[in-house]
Amino acid sequence: MALAELGVVVLDCPDPRALAGFYAEVLGGTVEGEGDWVDLKVPGGVALAFQKAPGFVPPKWPSADASQQFHLDLDVEDLDAAEKGVLALGAKPLANQGAKNFRVYADPAGHPFCLCSD
Structure with a gap:
């Protein structure tokens, strides 16, 4: 029995919205959110999230x-x-x-x- 389930893979980056847009073009899906955290909901796959990282x-x-x-x-x-x-x-x-x-x-x-x- 698993102890946990993978919820999301998070990538640090300087511009979350821009990087989410790149991966949305590559993988499809829907970009949700603004600011320091943006999600990409990928059809039939694990979601990706993009987190602003100052000094990335x-x-x-x-x-x-x-x-x-x-x-x-x-x-x-x-x-x-x-x-x-x-x-x-x-x-x-x-x-x-x-x-x-x-x-x-x-x-x-x-x-x-x-x-x-x-």
């Missing part, structure tokens, strides 16, 4: 002395089409751009995420 410093990837802490794996049908879309929304490529089944990016606030396909 984005993680470095890869870096042994400045760990990324975590990253999101986003499943896609077509890596090339998804890559084109996230780059147009402001993502930056980080690594493995020629890999067969995944590619690594930073969102506009600098959090690493992967586009993954089978």
